[in-house]
Structures are given as C-alpha cells and as structure tokens.
Amino acid sequence: MTTRIVDQTDLLNTPFMRACRGEDSHSTPIWLMRQAGRYMAEYRNVREKVGFLELCKTPDLACEVTVTAVEKLGVDAAIIFADILLILEPMGAGLQFTAKDGPLINKPVRVAEDVTALKKVDPESLSFVFEAIKKTRQALRKDIPLIGFCGAPFTLASYLIEGGSSKHFAKTKKFMYDSPKTWHALLDHIVEASIPYLLGQVEAGAQVIQIFDSWVGCLGPDDYDAYVKEHVAKLIRALGGIAPVIHFGLASNSLLLQMQAAGGDVIGLDWRVDLAESWSKLEYRCGVQGNLDPTVLLSNRSEIEKQARKILAKAANRQGHIFNLGHGVLPETPVDNVRFLVDCVKRLSVR
Secondary structure (H helix, E strand, O other): OOOOOOOOOOOOOOHHHHHHOOOOOOOOOEOOOOOOOOOOHHHHHHHOOOOHHHHHOOHHHHHHHHHHHHHHHOOOOEEOOOOHHHHHOOOOOOEEEEOOOEEEEOOOOOOHHHHHHOOOOOHHHHHHHHHHHHHHHHHOOOOOOEEEEEEOHHHHHHHHHHOEOOOOOHHHHHHHHHOHHHHHHHHHHHHHHHHHHHHHHHHHOOOEEEEEEOOHHHOOHHHHHHHOHHHHHHHHHHOOOOOOEEEEEOOOHHHHHHHHHHOOOEEEOOOOOOHHHHHHHOOOOOEEEOOEOHHHHHOOHHHHHHHHHHHHHHHOOOOOEEEOEOOOOOOOOOHHHHHHHHHHHHHHOOO
C-alpha cells in the first residue's frame, strides 16, 4: 500500500493537534470516548433501523453518527464510528454482536492450530472503514481533526481467546503462560494485520490514531514487558510518525511507564489515577489525555464543573493535555450534561 499523508494545512494549528504534538494552544482541547453512542437520540434513531455491525459497515451512516456527535457537542475532534473488533472478522474468527452478551467470537483461539488457521487480513476487507473516514473528513469542518483507531494486540488477543468479554481473563493468561511461543505468534499476526489497517485510515483522512488497550489492566508490569510491549512498539513504529498516536489503556495505572516505553505521543489516563501524579511519573515526556470519571456526567452541573476544574488544575496549563473522560460516555448520560462539560472545559481553560 502506498501511504499518502493527507494535507493537514487547515488542521495543524487546531488545539487538539497542537496538544498531540505537545505544543501550547489558546485552550485545552476536549473530545470524548464513545461520543457517538446510545445516550444520543440521533444515534438511537439510526440504530432502530440497522444493527451495530451494519452501522459500522455502512459508510454513509458511520459518517452521519460521527459528524452529528461533533456538531451536537461542540468537541474539538471527531473519532470515526467503528469498533476495535472489526479486524477480527476477516481473520475468520466469526464476529457477532448480541444485545445481551455483547461481542462474541464464534471461532475462539485455544490451541496453536487455531492461530495457524487465522487468515491474513486483506486491508480491502475493511475498506468500509476507509470509505467512512473519507466521507467524514469531507463532511467535517476544516478545523475538526478526525481520529482513527484500532484495538491493541493484547486486547484483540484476549477477545479471540476468551470468545468475548471476560472479568478475569483466565483463558487469556493461561494461554499466554502455557504457550508463549504461540502467544507471540498470535500477537504478531494481529500486529501484521493492524499496520496496513491504520496506514489505510491515515491515507483515507485520519489525522490522529488512538490505540485502545481496553483489557491490558489485568496484567502486571513484568508480564506487560514480557508478553506485550514489543508488539505494541512494533505497531507504533510501523506508523513512522505519519500521525500522532494516543495510547490508551484501561485500569493501567501500574503500566504507565511500560506503555510509555512501548510508544505513543499521548498516554491516555483512566479515572482511577491522579492526572498530576501520573504525568509527573511520565516525566512530562509525552502528552496525557483524560481523565474525568464518566459517572460524573450523571450528576448535577455544579459537580461537573467542580470535577472539571480539578482536572484542569492538575494539568496546570501544561502543553500536551487533552481533556477526555477516563473511559466512554455511559448510555444513560444526559446529552445536556455532556454539552455542559464541553462548554465548561473551553471556558475554564482559556489561556
């Protein structure tokens, strides 16, 4: 694939892009994980007509829900509507989403032969994501950067091995400990599929890439170093700096230094950590993103502003802070509260 760097002239000096590069801006940029979702009436209206996978695979609809969220909330960046598990389907894993159990893998990976049986992913099998990015880039305002993304190797491997979501990741860890050679082969396969997928997203019009390691918090630092870090580092190196990378892990307080070593221009922080302490721990050698507890948005406006002020105070106007939640917007969140938070951050963070 020939990678073309999209013209970013109109986007380079936006607050979000400047923060990704660790530069100062006139205010702290804000966007929200899962900012297009079930809490929004417009999204629910679309979902009444199509299933989740169909929405992901229909570029016009993916574009619509992505752009609607930006316009309704007034955030500083868009994130393409997709799912981290889409890449598993062309591997032959048999992906489906159910209302009760969430994502399910019909052909889980349990032995070495299952890894060998995984198909090599043709990037064109995910062309609907690229097309959605192209359409969204055309539909967005010129000053709104677009984020592309993928699942991190550990998180995708855990879905493949567990067959879906898990609380303790016992199958994943047993596989990892008992069959380290096969484990590394599995993560190599995931990385080799993810590299052209991310390059294709940038070529299609994404300005920034976020890597979601949703389940990596179940590991300790030694296991991260032994079983995960080299694969994440390979993935990020392969992007060659063509777009800033936000590296986010859920419940990853004990892994922040390891994740930083793996790579990323910005490290995402969940709500369980103190932003000031975490950034200091990282020696301010990268930006940070976060980290409001999503449940705060279920509270009153006084509390929302109070908590937003706390986070901004901990960031202390340092270059490279991107305001976000510590995870995704909850389905029961009032839209007006989300808009209030966005307005609050913009008002309170003016330099």
